[in-house]
Every structure is written in structure tokens, then in C-alpha cells.
Amino acid sequence: xxxxxxxxxxxxxxxxxxxxxxxxxxxxxxxxxxxxxxxxxxxxxxxxxxxxxxxxxxxxxxxxxxxxxxxxxxxxxxxxxxxxxxxxxxxxxxxxxxxxxxxxxxxxxxxxx
Amino acid sequence: xxxxxxxxxxxxxxxxxxxxxxxxxxxxxxxxxxxxxxxxxxxxxxxxxxxxxxxxxxxxxxxxxxxxxxxxxxxxxxxxxxxxxxxxxxxxxxxxxxxxxxxxxxxxxxx
Numbered sequence: 001x002x003x004x005x006x007x008x009x010x011x012x013x014x015x016x017x018x019x020x021x022x023x024x025x026x027x028x029x030x031x032x033x034x035x036x037x038x039x040x041x042x043x044x045x046x047x048x049x050x051x052x053x054x055x056x057x058x059x060x061x062x063x064x065x066x067x068x069x070x071x072x073x074x075x076x077x078x079x080x081x082x083x084x085x086x087x088x089x090x091x092x093x094x095x096x097x098x099x100x101x102x103x104x105x106x107x108x109x110x111x112x113x
Numbered sequence: 114x115x116x117x118x119x120x121x122x123x124x125x126x127x128x129x130x131x132x133x134x135x136x137x138x139x140x141x142x143x144x145x146x147x148x149x150x151x152x153x154x155x156x157x158x159x160x161x162x163x164x165x166x167x168x169x170x171x172x173x174x175x176x177x178x179x180x181x182x183x184x185x186x187x188x189x190x191x192x193x194x195x196x197x198x199x200x201x202x203x204x205x206x207x208x209x210x211x212x213x214x215x216x217x218x219x220x221x222x223x224x
Contacts, residue, residue: 044214102212107155107156
């Protein structure tokens with residue numbers, strides 16, 4: 001079944017740890033996105049990719065980094081987690097072209113102590 | 114800079130009532146508009162997608178309209194049910210497939 005997956009769903013971690021949030025999609029979409037959502041607030045785009053080896057920063061500044069080595073995989077990494085990184089992180093994908101809808105994964109809720 | 118506003122911020126209605134959620138955007142240069150549903154602590158479920166050339170889309174009890182020139186969209190929910198309780202998000206697609214989101218309307222349908 002074509003879908004978009006995120007792991008882990010929940011993560012509680014101490015300050016200074018390196019973490020990687022995984023996102024995979026089986027829909028063959030070229031474009032993938034990472035959004036950050038603080039409780040009760042809007043989603044903000046932090047990274048996006050138009051295809052393999054293509055990554056761009058979004059509208060909201062983020063200390064995280066991303067990579068796109070395979071079409072289906074778009075991991076997000078924080079080298080040194082801080083309490084200010086506590087948030088929900090949502091991954092999405094879409095076909096190429098601005099007319100197509102974006103499909104979202106279930107999200108990863110990150111808490112940094 | 115595109116800004117999306119959703120009104121009301123929260124809404125509580127009795128079961129069976131028809132209701133309207135509003136979304137406005139400041140720049141009419143959009144490719145499409147999407148309505149999403151988000152349950153607490155979960156991801157987003159796409160409800161309806163309206164292309165910029167379209168006026169409305171329907172899916173079951175949901176109907177969304179788009180007036181691009183005035184920068185407005187409405188989501189109409191007919192015969193609301195407790196299962197409709199969620200946060201409803203509006204987002205517009207701008208250049209490069211980027212979505213700009215509103216803050217959402219928290220809907221509670223009381224049984």
C-alpha cells in the first residue's frame with residue numbers, strides 16, 4: 001500500500017544528543033518536505049527536496065539538516081538536541097508540479113529534556 | 114509575503130448542525146488550496162483540494178469553495194457528527210510547491 005511513514009512516533013531525549021528522524025514514502029513522489037509544528041501553532045516549512053541530491057531550506061530557520069540520497073527516503077538530523085527543539089515534526093511528499101496535493105505522515109513528537 | 118488566517122479559532126456546536134469554517138489569504142497568486150483535518154497529536158489528513166481555476170469541491174458531507182480574487186475559502190460541513198471533532202487547517206500552495214498554513218479552527222461537536 002502506498003503511504004508515508006515516520007519513525008519514531010515519539011522521542012524523549014536528553015540535551016546534547018544527536019538524533020535522526022526518519023521519513024519514507026512508497027508513492028514514488030519526487031518532492032518531500034519537513035514541517036515543524038509547535039503546540040497550537042501553524043505548521044512551518046523547514047526543509048524541502050525536489051529530488052535525489054536536492055535539498056533546500058524552508059521559510060522557518062532550523063538548526064536541523066536533511067539529506068536525500070534515495071527518492072523514497074528523507075531523514076532529518078539534529079546534531080545536538082536542545083530543549084528549544086521540542087516540537088512536532090511532520091514529513092510530507094507530493095508529485096512534481098505545484099498543482100498536486102501534499103500527503104502527510106503521522107508525525108514525530110520530539111521532547112528534549 | 115503570503116499570510117493565511119482562519120476564523121473562528123475555535124467552534125463548539127451541537128451534533129447535527131451545519132457549519133462553516135473560514136479561511137482568508139493575502140496574495141491571490143496561488144496554485145491551489147487544501148483543507149486538512151488534524152486529530153490531537155497526529156498528522157494531517159487531506160480533505161479537499163481546490164485548484165486555482167476551480168470554484169468548489171465536494172466530498173461527502175464536506176464542501177469547499179474558493180474565491181481567489183477576494184482571497185477567501187470556506188469549508189462547509191453538513192450534519193456535523195462528534196467524529197468530526199478535530200482541528201481543521203487551510204493551506205495555500207505558492208511557488209515551488211510550498212504550502213502556507215493557517216493556524217487552524219478547533220472544532221468540537223457535542224453529542
